[in-house]
Amino acid sequence: MTLVWLILIPFLGGLLCWQAERVNEVAPRWLALAAMALELAITLALWWGGDYRLPQVEAGPAWGLEWRVPWIPRFGIEVHLALDGLSLVLIALTSLLGLLAVLCSWREIVGRVGFFHLNLLWILGGVVGVFLAIDLFLFFFFWEMMLVPMYFLIALWGHSGAPGRTRIRAAVKFFIYTQASGLLMLVAILGLVFAQHAHSGEYSFSYAVLRETPLSDGLAMWLMLGFFVAFAVKLPVVPLHGWLPDAHAQAPTAGSVDLAGILLKTAAYGMLRFALPLFPEASQAFAPVAMGLGLVGVVYGALLACGQQDIKRLIAYTSIAHMGFVLIGIYAGTQLALQGVVVMMVAHAFSAAGLFILSGQLYERLHTRDMREMGGLWGRLGSLPAFTLCFAVASLGMPGTANFVGEFMILFGSFPVAPGVVVVASAGLVLAAIYSLLLMQRVHFGAPRGEGDWADLDRREYAMMLGLVALVLLFGLYPQPLLDTTGDAMGAVQRLFAASATLPALAGEVSP
Amino acid sequence: MALLPLTFLLPLAGTLVLSLWRRGPGERACALVGVTSVGLAALVTAGLAVRFVEDGAAGLTLWTWIAVDDFRPTIGLWLDGLSLTLLGVITGVGFLIHLFAAWYLSGEGGSRRFYAYMNLFVASMVLLVLGDNLLLLFLGWEGVGLCSYLLIGHYYRTAANGWAAFKAFIVTRIGDVFLALGLFLLFRELGTLDIAALTDRAAEAWTRGDPMASLAALLVLGGALGKSAQLPLHTWLADAMAGPTPVSALIHAATMVTAGVYLIARLHGLFVLAPAVLLLVGVIGGLTLLMAGFAALAQTDIKRVLAYSTMSQIGYMFLALGVGAFEAAIFHLMTHAFFKALLFLSAGAVIVNCHHEQDMRRLGGLWRRLPLPYAGFLIGGAALAALPLVSAGFYSKDEILWQALAAGRGGLLLAGLLGALLTSLYTLRLIVLTFHGEARSDAARQARPGRGLVHGLPLGVLAVLSTAVGAGITPPLAGLFPASPGADAHGGHGLLEAVAAATALAGLALGAWLWGWRRAWLGRVVARGWGARLWHWWHEAWGFDVLFEALLARPYRGLVRRLHGDAIDAGWQRLAGQAWWMHHGLSRTQNGRLRRYATAMVVGATLVLLGLTFGD
Secondary structure, three states, X not given: OHHHHHHHHHHHHHHHHHHHOOOOOHHHHHHHHHHHHHHHHHHHHHHHHOOOOOOOOOOOOOOOEEEEEEEEHHHOEEEEEXXXXXXXXXXXXXXXXXXXXXXXXXXXXXXXXXXXXXXXXXXXXXXXXXHHEOEHHHHHHXXXXXXXXXXXXXXXXXXXXXXXXXXXXXHHHHHHHHHHHHHHHHHHHHHHHHHHHHXXXXXXXXXXXXXXXXXXXXXXXXXXXXXXXXXXXXXXXXXXXXXXXXXXXXXXXXHHHHHHHHHHHHHHHXXXXXXXXXXXXXXXXXXHHHHHHXXXXXXXXXXXXXXXXXXXXXXXXXXXXXXXXXXXXXXXXXXHHHHHHHHHHHHHHHHHHHHHHHHHHHHHHXXXXXXXXXXXXXXXXXXXXXXXXXXXXXXXXXXXXXXXHHHHHHHHHHOOOOHHHHHHHHHHHXXXXXXXXXXXXXXXXXXXXXXXXXXXXXXXXXXXXXXXXXXXXXXXXXXXXXXXXXXXXXXXXXHHHHHHHOXXXXXXXXXX | OOOOOHHHHHHHHHHHHHHHOOOOOOHHHHHHHHXXXXXXXXXXXXXXXXXXXXXXXXXXXXXXXXXXXXXXOEEEEEEOHHHHHHHHHHHHHHHHHHHHHHHHOOOOOOHHHHXXXXXXXXXXXXXXXXXXXXXXXXXXXXXHHHHHHHHHOOOOOOHHHHHHHHHHHHHHHHHHHHHHHHHHHHHHHHXXXXXXXXXXXXXXXXOOOOHHHHHHHHHHXXXXXXXXXXXXXXXHHHHHHHOOHHHHHHHHHHOHHHHXXXXXXXXXXXXXXXXXXXXXXXXXXXXXXXHHHHHHHOOOEHHHHHHHHHHHHHHHHHHHHHOOOHHHHHHHHHHHHHHHHHHHHHHHHHHHHOOOOOEHHHOOOOOOOOHHHHHHHHHHHHHHOOOOOOEHHHHHHHHHHHHHHHOOOHHHXXXXXXXXXXXXXXXXXXHHHHXXXXXXXXXXXXXXXXXXXXXXXXXXXXXXXXXXXXXXXXXXXXXXXXXXXXXXXXXXXHHHHHHHHHHHHHHHHHHHHHHHHOHHHHHHHOOOHHHHHHHHHHHOHHHHHHHHHHHHHHHHHHHHHHHOOOHHHHHHHHHHHHHHHHHHHXXXXXXXXXXXXXXXXXXXXXXXXXXXXXXX
8 A cells, every 4th residue: 555655645736826825935845855755755665665686586576565556447457556676765765856836836837836746746646656567557647647748837827938849838848758659668568468468369558468478580670669668758868858958948947957957867778677677688689789879878967968058958968968978878788787777767867957056046046057258256145156166067967976987887788798888878978067167267267247246045945955965965875775776677687688688699708 | 904994994085074064164174084084094004014013914805796696796904015005005105195285285275075085095095905806896896987087187177177077987997898808718617816826817717828818918908008008098197187286196097097097916826827918908007108208208288297207107017017027016016106106295396386387388497496396306206217326216217127138028028128218308307397497487486485394294195105214115025926037047137237327327417418508499399390290290199199189088978979869769759740640631531521521432432433433
């Protein structure tokens, strides 16, 4: 039942927030905060109490917690939730970032506060659902579910930038991209279910059952691609990334935090949970292409980040570069690389959320996001520039930060599999340094323009930033709790992936 | 050995205190925290040295950093003679420089930032030399790079300083990527990052000259070149002089830039297996010391002369590494830290006393007004030029030249000797132009000497260490390295010493003649024709900046500019645009005019009928 509550708390909390606006403006904020705190507390209690270093059964994944009731028995659809180390870590991350998203909107959002928090919490509820659902129909349900409130968040509370870059346009773009790709996933899911039906004569959307579906190579490849494209749009993988910079630039701070921090992670999660385990052979065959795409993302994202004037667009493009690393790690498929992917996801969530919150704070003070109008802000904004420095340094992968651990585990883990990819991806480390320091140089260093200072961070803002920095450093110096929790979930993926590599046609080194 | 972590925890605590102290502490409080933390670390180091003499090398593992399968780098420290030597230099010289900085920065503001970064630097550098595995070493390696970046850009309101810092970070980061690739390769081949285990396994797995060993050594060398400002990744060091002078003394002379030397010495087990790469180390060292020596001759900024001389001296260290004389390299690293820190601090004293004038063309005649910095320059300069018998530099440089001779590397020996001549020349030029002759600006005429223990003590101590006294400190390196080529040979050592001494003296004499008696003539020579061209070329340090600007920076900026609108996204946008266009086109037909509808129907029906009639 705990798993159901994990999903219900954000949804119910959202409804309460919506109505609480009738009381006063602050009530929804506190309610949302309480809901997310409760969610986080439950997750941490689960983490604390449970042992996720489960011995792996050969047949399939072992779940730490499971909950299932029939939903539409005729088609074998169930409400089937399950939790393992990977989903636990990601849910903890979701609730933590949810907390931050509520906190950073405290002053930014002034209109329709109740409805705002309804949307915010429903996104989080949808995401938690995605991380828990192992019935593919239910998964698809939550996958689509999280889009709608996100659309409203951007469309109603977003900022409109230059002409032609309105928030509505960004919201629509976001919606169409994800909706269209979601459709492909639905087709792939149905295809898989029909294949299973043809084989066994029964309909089932269950993860465990569908994993055993015998598929011809061609069909497996097509179905895998259906999943891959859906996840690739969300991650985002480079030719399909167009929605991200617009959505980030136009979204309110909380929206950006959620987008970068957790929505992107649902894609990586989907690959790890579904695309790879359901179609190990096809994924193995596709791996060189996927790693190539990851590489393109690393380089293309970094190059575009250097050319941006809008600070939020810059950060958005850095996300693309970082997710390129994640893609490489996933399709390298070694234990080290997969574990690195987990750390990288967590690290990127912290550093990107930190940078987005800081640019939100900057916007509240300067009322612009255009870096050409900034410069020389160091010393005039209290501790804001110093925090920006911390997160910029984290995002360039400085050792001691969690980002370094993630990136280097991915690179160390991928090197035996694909040395060529790693060599080029390592060049991305230089590019990361360029865009991160470019950000610092353009915004905070140089000659000050004009006179006067702005307000220092207040206690709420300072505490948020300090907490994030502490987490980045903690997981940078001691990532082991994370690694221990997800070790077996990743081990299962790795074994599947490795087993498929022994097929004669695919044996040998995968290098571009 | 339980005290070992204190060597980096104390400076780290300094950083934390300074950065979390929100309502800014005063300048004195900052200096107090910053200097004390490093001072205590130096005391701990002294205690460790005593313990080391009794017990020998020891290690301490704090915790396992990451544990996935075989990948188990630890936060583990290892203290042996090599790391102890470096540790002594870092905390000892570091403490003196911190102390001097309290004088240098007084009244300037920004000292909270300064000491926080400086302490972080010391902590990172300590981790670099104490780390018992390559990943922890890499943490220190990148940490010092970051602090270097932050401190070069200390005067952040001048955009040029920020860009200099940017350049330093990016260029060294390029080297770091090679080092990282070396780590990936070593881990794949040998399955460990622990330095001791790595050395053992390398010796088992690879024979001398194994291509994989060579590749790994080559990649590690790439990292060392970036950090130690050797060809071709040296271009950042001269620009790094934008930072406050104590920063140049600590980071860009005494410690960080010698990290590459440390790295190669630490991984000597790997480099010995790759003799070709080791020779390359020597050749790069030789080339760099000549390149930088000529460049130093044609600088006008006091700090840039010292920067090029640092490159050149590290070139000597690389040369020593290249001929397999690891001990000589570390010995020179140590003496160089003493005398170069002295030179930089003395330069800092001159700069502050002359109201931040550091152009030698606008200085001059300072020897009477600033006796202490003058003495510092004389003693430090003597050590730099390797003045026979009395200076520390003589003993360490002579050792390097002798090892080159014993190894039979005639070319490298010649480069070293020519470099010694150049060193004497530019050192003499530096001192003459700064301290002798006419005072050439008001700043120089109104110079007032600095006062106080904080100013005098560091200069005094470093001056003593830069003489033969400093050379008396023998780094406890016995048994760490393979025997140097000159260990058993003796033939020609005496002769070489005489030649080296004569070269240094000849350089000084030539310099005295050129800048003492023939200055006017020299001025005319460099003013036009070939002399001017050569001067310009050397002044620009052989034009590497222009080359890299044209080859790398400009194409990169061009690419960024071309891409900044996101061409791929624009492609998808066109799809959306087409949908709009079709929407408008079709909605125009839905205009509600019956006559049009009727016409369209008739035309359509006619076309269909015609199609049916003539279609088959």
